[in-house]
Amino acid sequence: MLCWAAAPLGLETHVLDPDANAPAAGLASHFVQGDFNDAETVFRFGRGMGVVTIEIEHVSIAALHRLRAEGVLVHPSPDALATIQDKGLQKDFYKKNGLPSAPHHIYKDAEALREAVRRGEQALPFVQKARRLGYDGRGVAVVRQHSDLATKLLDVPCLVEELVEIEKELAVIVARNAQGQVAAYPLVEMHFGEATNLLEILVCPADLPPQVAEAAYQLAKQTIEAFGLCGLLAVEMFWAKDGRLLINEVAPRTHNSGHHTIEACATSQFEQQLRAVLGWPLGGAALRAPAAMVNLLGEPGHEGAVRYEGLEGCLAIKDAHLHLYGKAMTKPFRKMGHITLLADTREAALEKAAQAKCLLRVVSG
């Protein structure tokens, strides 16, 4: 979607991805197949580029540092990215910078965590998160009772935080450019699947007391300033039942919580990311119309060549905007696309989203 946004801006795009059939391959000006965790591959790819940016955090930091040293603009900065890649460092960063987040402890593995519970130093219930490579609900364990300690724990370096009683899950995407200009997209409210912990439906604007919304915008802006980033930062937050507003985690890139901005906002998050990393003036982030977004996930029990059922029914919904990612193969819960629904009210947008979700099935064969 970044390449898609880059085309009308007259930008030449080079994409590195391990999958030769990556959706971007067909839209980038140039495509290189390669491992973005391999320092040499990333360095060779990035040399001679005007600006290097990312769409996933798990990229060789060493290579990004080398590219910076050679004079290539790298956004987000390798230092910020290193902090964000490691959820332990990320949590430490919030604490150090006075940014509210659920209190946490760091453990080296499952046994160290169990030991802390045995000693009474770690109370239940809690959420355990792998420090690295967590993504789309993976790398997270919710431990409610002692019996979960035997079956649910991830045996990796991890952090543990309070299991927050959540009123709503929110996100604010903020953009910042090299001139220090900052723009925040309207708050969104996210609904995750119980089983998958994947974003299923998002609605914008969020339904919140004005002072909570204002606090969320301020928090998002403080966070991007603290990291000193150029580009986007998606700040996911919990609004707790006890009234606290807490950062859950951040992503320094275009994000699933901003897909609706393509139609719903003055500038899409994809164009905004390009403007921000290029040092161009930021575009407007104002909401044009209330919107809901549904992720199109591969149906459980279906694996293989993808087929979309109910597509025409969805397209008949007024102001429904379909985005398929061009992935040839589906598997259970794989993100295959999304639909954005605009309406006059958030309730009407949500109603249409429920309708679209009901009509469209991502199956195989």
Added chain:
Amino acid sequence: MLCWAAAPLGLETHVLDPDANAPAAGLASHFVQGDFNDAETVFRFGRGMGVVTIEIEHVSIAALHRLRAEGVLVHPSPDALATIQDKGLQKDFYKKNGLPSAPHHIYKDAEALREAVRRGEQALPFVQKARRLGYDGRGVAVVRQHSDLATKLLDVPCLVEELVEIEKELAVIVARNAQGQVAAYPLVEMHFGEATNLLEILVCPADLPPQVAEAAYQLAKQTIEAFGLCGLLAVEMFWAKDGRLLINEVAPRTHNSGHHTIEACATSQFEQQLRAVLGWPLGGAALRAPAAMVNLLGEPGHEGAVRYEGLEGCLAIKDAHLHLYGKAMTKPFRKMGHITLLADTREAALEKAAQAKCLLRVVSG
């Protein structure tokens, strides 16, 4: 731009264009370099496609007929396209179908036209139009006085029509699908360059008395029904100073008068064309915000590798949307891109358009 709109819909696109560096080459799933006036080339290209459509009228009709005979869906229909390709037949069509258009006469060449003037059968002033291959203001001569007869006439098969005193030039893009569903985009008002006869600035909605607007929508709908088209029809009209509403000409494809629909309307003309030719439900055509569009034309006196001056200034205008077509070379008055400006009122949109036009220059070197 059609390929760009096709990507998120999960469509596979094949493009035929004589220029290996055509902008579409980078965005189409498959690109074939070839002459679309060569029947064999077009036929071979189109065999086995699901649907064949066009972005320019001057395509081999014989090939399109053969493809239809082989069961390929071809939209617009080859018969309608043949009528529209020839402005003489197009004018006859309006007359036969009771669609208002300036009265016309057909001549086989410049001498036949001069002879008619000499005999007093053809009054001055008039507009002469080449029957074939007119495009972007080419193939049109305005004859105001007898001395123009020696210097201005085009020596080709032509039609001659009354020089209408124009109050405003308007366009309505209508879409129709195989199920007969019809959707009309909001009326636009077009401002052409004096010297070039090229569209320079467009504003939407048009500023018109409601009954004139209503008549224009009705006329556009009647016209697409009369042609029986699937796909888009851009209906360019004159609102004459004497109050008549006259069809100037039509284009059965995505059109310069609809570029603003990408941001300003619920569904872009490009997605609408795809929906219409595929037999999908049409998208909404409602206006989201008043808009103006400026064509980015190559600066006179500049020919060669293109460079855009003032791009960042333009991008700093609130709700300015840049579209560069990715053409490597500029020449005087070549269409290199466009900018769409959204605002709360048409006057504010026009003001921004004037500002953008002033800031941005398409130069060489």
